[in-house]
Amino acid sequence: MSQTMQTVLLSLATSLFVSMVTFILGLKSGKNQADRAKLQELYKNIHRHFSELKEALADDCPKLWEHYKKNDEYLPLIKELESTGDILFIKKKIAKSSLDLEKRILIYSWNLKRHIPDLHNELVSNLDVYRDGYSFKTYNRSEDEKAHFESVNPTNCRTFSPRGYFILYNKEATKALLQKIDTSSCAVEFSLGNPMKYTFKIYPDSLNVSVEEYIEYIYERFNNNIEEFNSLCGEKDRLIEEIDKLLKKVEKRVREPIGFWETIIGAFGDMFR
DSSP states (O other): OOHHHHHHHHHHHHHHHHHHHHHHHHHHHHHHHHHHHHHHHHHHHHHHHHHHHHHHHHTTOOOOGGGGEETTEEOOHHHHHHHHTGGGGSOHHHHHHHHHHHHHHHHHHHHHHHTHHHHHHHHTSOGGGBOTTOEEOOSSOOSOTTSEEEOOOTTOOOOEEEEEGGGGGOHHHHHHHHTHHHHTOOEEEEEETTTTSEEEEEOTTOBSSOHHHHHHHHHHHHHHHSTTHHHHHHHHHHHHHHHHHHHHHHHHHHHOSSOHHHHHHHHHHHHTO
């Protein structure tokens, strides 16, 4: 075969290869464009979901499994994506880390809730710190006769700040809340459940000790008598840090659901299937 013929054939083969690659890239790009809107919506939902989980943790009002109950199942977003198969559209590393982190956040919240009866019991374990006149109410039926505590109300206070017991895992936030008893003449009430399973209401001027002494007293009891209390208090910040890292990755995917190199690699992969 002459040199000229070899050159012609090589040129033709190269042209055909380039044309085929260009055609496949065009098809792949078109398919990716069609998938882009769906993927973008998936990543937006994931970003919104973990932003809500983060905000709830930061506000000491964590999301619980029961917030995601559908029929007889508990299906938070990522678990639901897994059950529907939509998780397969998400980048594998993000899907895996999202599923794992969501589960750990909700298990953490469950552990916080699991120890709320212990927190309540420590608050009412030594009634000497409260002035005479306190009582245990019977708002609803409960096996625990001390489930609903209310201190004496010597100032006839009519206002109160309601919060969940979860704030007690945050000492500084609890301190700021309880100081309202002194600074704002405002009662504070902790509660759990609807209907309420546990309540603890404390009014201004109802303690036999100062608010500062009371705070140190209850946290000493929490630390000494409640298993895992210290580790649970510290875990929140670690989970929020992990959420922040995940959110950064998801943000990139919201802006560009399918990267340039993923398109190239996917196109060549399709050529050899």
